[in-house]
Amino acid sequence: MNELQFEILNGLQGDPAVFAFMRNSGEALLFDLGTIDQLTQRDLMKVRHVFVSHTHMDHFIGFDRWLRVNIPHKRLLKIWGPAPFFERVQAKLKSYAWNLIEPDQLRFEVHEIRADGSVATALIRNTDGFAIHEQEELGSQDQLTILHDGSILSAVGLDHHGIKSIAYKLRNPDKLKFLHDQLPSLGLSSGAWISQLQHNVKHSLFDEVLKVEGKIYSTRDLGTKLLRCEPGESLVYLTDLSFDRLNVKRLQDAFGTADRMICESSFLDQDRSRAVAKAHLTSRQAALIAIALKVKDFQIFHVSTIYGLGAEGSLAEAQSFFEELTGLDDQEKQEAFEAEFKAVEKLKANSQ
Ligand SMILES: [Zn+2]
Ligand SMILES: [Zn+2]
Structure with missing residues (x-):
């Protein structure tokens, strides 16, 4: 995968945890929180999105390390998992004494994927003893979130001995490929106009004109001849x-x-x-x-x-x-x- 790199952290037999890194945006995420001791502090600090399949211990024991590296940074952390998930995250947080931290030092946006495919969200902060503040609006497992680079996360709940285990899919955004080999047949050569053309097509500005080597071209015309849409690559994470x-x-x-x-x-x-x-x-x-x-x-x-x-x-x-x-x-x-x-x-x- 070009934009997405991933690493299965604990080899073939260790606890499930997969670190995925988006080269374009520098964002990182984790699928499952088995032991994550192998991840460097630097890499773990990049993780602001975590997608948990289910809360059997071998998939959730790494939560504490993720929490710990984030204590000084006051960042909003986002985590998804199968219902009942608010209480699971809250229980983890409540198991420690927090008298030495400031208000709002720990903030979580917790997303609970329910059996009907809807996704509820709650804010949980240290300020009020990690009370669950559930939001009114429900989301859908078809689109859990969109990352900065345009990648989309979706999910589906599967049966795992009477409880739900969530499978996740990450899909990179579609890409516009520039067909360099078509340039000679149009009598054109590379230049700054190419990024202008890509920008126009990306934003559907097909009627904009482009000045290339002293001549005027339409975005629609050059776009049809020189750009091809390639679907983004996708990764499915599936366990238990x-x-x-x-x-x-x-x-x-x-x-x-x-x-x-x-x-x-x-x-x-x-x-x-x-x-x-x-x-x-x-x-x-x-x-x-x-x-x-x-x-x-x-x-x-x-x-x-x-x-x-x-x-x-x-x-x-x-x-x-x-x-x-x-x-x-x-x-x-x-x-x-x-x-x-x-x-x-x-x-x-x-x-x-
Ligand atoms: Zn397992
Ligand atoms: Zn399991």
């Missing part, structure tokens, strides 16, 4: 969910497709029954979801510690399923999904 028809459908409906995906792959294919019992994915199921979202770059994490030093085996298995499934035609892919859904449903029926 059951593989079932409803979760896969929710993901497809909410996200459509994605260029890149970071996905849990807790268990090997042979341990499907463990995956069903714990509401996690196997490597085969993770690869199937990558296929459902037409992902090009697929990376796994959150491999179960039952495999000890054998996590590399999970990585190899997930990648080989991904390659194998990518090579199938649509009918065969459909059959692969159906076989996996049925195998899971059979295990669930047997355990009841």
Whole structure:
């Protein structure tokens, strides 16, 4: 991804936490707050947006470090997570004594993603003992926020053994690509006018004229010949969910497709029954979801510690399923999904 760089902080088996950095705007964010000790203080200070999948401890234990580095800076911090989330954040904050800080030194904008897809917001500050001030207006999981560089965050709630685990998608803004190789055929050469042309098109000023090498051109005319709109790249962050028809459908409906995906792959294919019992994915199921979202770059994490030093085996298995499934035609892919859904449903029926 050109503008977006990311790092899975704790390798294949450690706590889930992904640091994402937007090169264009210098903004950074975190998906999940497992242990974040590996992140330098400098990088962590750049993080003002955090997106939590759910509050199982391995996804939320890093909150305290994020809080701690921000205590002196009086910045507004924004965090998203599944309902009930206001109380979870409040409980974290209330567990310490705060008699030495100033009013409004700690300010959080907390966003709670609810089962119906709406998003409630509350302000929580140290000034009044971290009371929850819920705002009237509701947002939507289709657009949680827009970053300074124009990237859009969206979300969807998935079933994880009776609680919701939130999957997130980050989409970079569409880009206008300048077609340099078309210049000679138009008898033009590079110059400052190119940024003027890009500016006009970006702001829909198609009727503006441009003076290029002494001649007058219309923005519409040059824009059509020299600029091409390329869709922004996207990243899906996905962890802790059951593989079932409803979760896969929710993901497809909410996200459509994605260029890149970071996905849990807790268990090997042979341990499907463990995956069903714990509401996690196997490597085969993770690869199937990558296929459902037409992902090009697929990376796994959150491999179960039952495999000890054998996590590399999970990585190899997930990648080989991904390659194998990518090579199938649509009918065969459909059959692969159906076989996996049925195998899971059979295990669930047997355990009841
Ligand atoms: Zn987990
Ligand atoms: Zn979990």
